[in-house]
Amino acid sequence: MSDIGFFARRYGPPPHEDRPATVLVHGLGLSGRYFVPLARRLAANGATVVVPDLPGNARSRAAARRAPDVEQLADALAGLHRRLSLGPSLIVANSVGCQVVAALAARHPHLVSRLVLVGPALEPRVSGWRQFGRLVADAPKEPLGLLWLAAFDYLVTGPLRCAASFHRSLRDAGESFEVNLSQVRAPTLVVRGAGDTIASGTWTRRVAGLVADGRAEDIPGAAHAAHYSAPDAMATLIEKFTAGETG
Template sequence: MDQATEAGLFTRRFGPPPGEGTRTVVLVHGLGLSGRYFVPLARRLAAGGASVLVPDLPGNARSRAAARRAPAVGQAADALARWHEHLSLGPSLFVANSVGAQVVAACAARHPHLVSGTVLVGPALEPGASALRLFGRLVADAPRETFSLLVLAATDYLLTGLPRCAASFRHALRDAAESFEGNLGDVHVPTLVVRGAGDTIASGAWVRRVAALTGGRTAEIPDAAHAAHYTAPDALSALIDEFTAGEPV
């Protein structure tokens, strides 16, 4: 793994450098977190020959200094696009978890030339759900995740800062109410929507709705919850390989 700051965003790199004939994959984390919880999946994708890049979004964790305050979802998407263009990556597969799916949907809608496909893992936040209800779902999901993930997440939340996490949550709620579904409808690339069978945050009905809006497909990973990419990286890597190969998922 190589690490560097690119266009203001702390970035982890795995596998060969991007180039012709190499699949480029960008992994986008959720609210208040960093790319660290994508490392298990990144290593598996890189072992299969992909060039994998994992940025910390602006205002989060080791990219905290890239934004004076928590950016709105659209602002984060534009920053992600600037980072992508700075690196001259070419059209890439974007894999996102949780609120990262809102950022990727906005990026695909605003900057479609950068995105060759999307994999949305536990997409959140679900439009129409209240902040209290969503918080309750998050609390219900925690016991279903591994202890190591909970420690990692708690460390990232503290590094990002709880006030910024709260502001990001408000921005994500506003985006879910006003823009998320519209952005999903503007995603015109192959899309796979993945849900851990034990996910209490992204419901089965919502995952099917996301797939319908994007014209995509769904898949479910047994024995996983909201962070299926962390607890079941082998299963998700296999799904991504099948998806990018155009095989049935």
């Protein structure tokens, strides 16, 4: 979709004003490819699903001259909404993508109908080295296919750009993430794979408590990328949440 300035995939029917779209937002240095299993599952039930590669990442690497900060990525998502006429949408994000969509909801609240935060990272007041150690500990718990996909995406995005993005995301975690979460008024579901070593249970429950209307759920047998390893369970949670069901 060259008209939005960066690459995005679309699944399901075209956007329609009477049906909120679903936007899936990837984590640091990655592409939207690891959201494809979930996107297909949601689209099979009639959802319009948009899966971008954020500017500076993977197939959208050339859309930014240098690694954008979190606020710039949030504004880029707002631009995608406007250009595709998506309107208020369900936003699903993983890992550092949760910082981006928290900024989106704080800066452009009219574009967000509901939020789903999967393994929100980075956790404030945790050092960069400790965050990196958590990532290394999570890797053996993820499917091998995800590890190959992530390795390829990191290479395409570039190690230096990934490092710069990590530095900027750490700064956002320390200065803005919790502030942005406290400004979120959209109903929010915080999902954690039960084996996630990156987003702790204590932190994900705090995230659910920081937003105005939040609740937390765990997915057994999954780790940080629960949307990839358990797309059916994730889709079921999202569809119940969208329908206003609890539990």
